[in-house]
Amino acid sequence: MENYTKLKELVASIEADAQKFYNNGNSAAGTRVRKGLQEIKTLAQEIRNEITAIKNAAKK
Template structure:
């Protein structure tokens, strides 16, 4: 569950840069947002892998 909480924190942190990029056309915020999206993707992949691992242990 700790990994899921971390994912939620990453998304919340990216929200400010998303607002700056989309609403104010701030290019630097777009760069930070792209990095945050990659971190979110990697965190989500870790969760997917651990869920699959736990699911397969039960069988």
């Protein structure tokens, strides 16, 4: 559950930069959004692996 909380915080943290990019055309903010999205992707994969491990442990 800790990783899920981190994921929510990460999504919230890139919101301001996303607004700067889409509303103001700030390309540096777009770079920060892309970096944040890559971190989200990595963390999401970790959460998926964690869930799979817990499900498989419960089956045994």
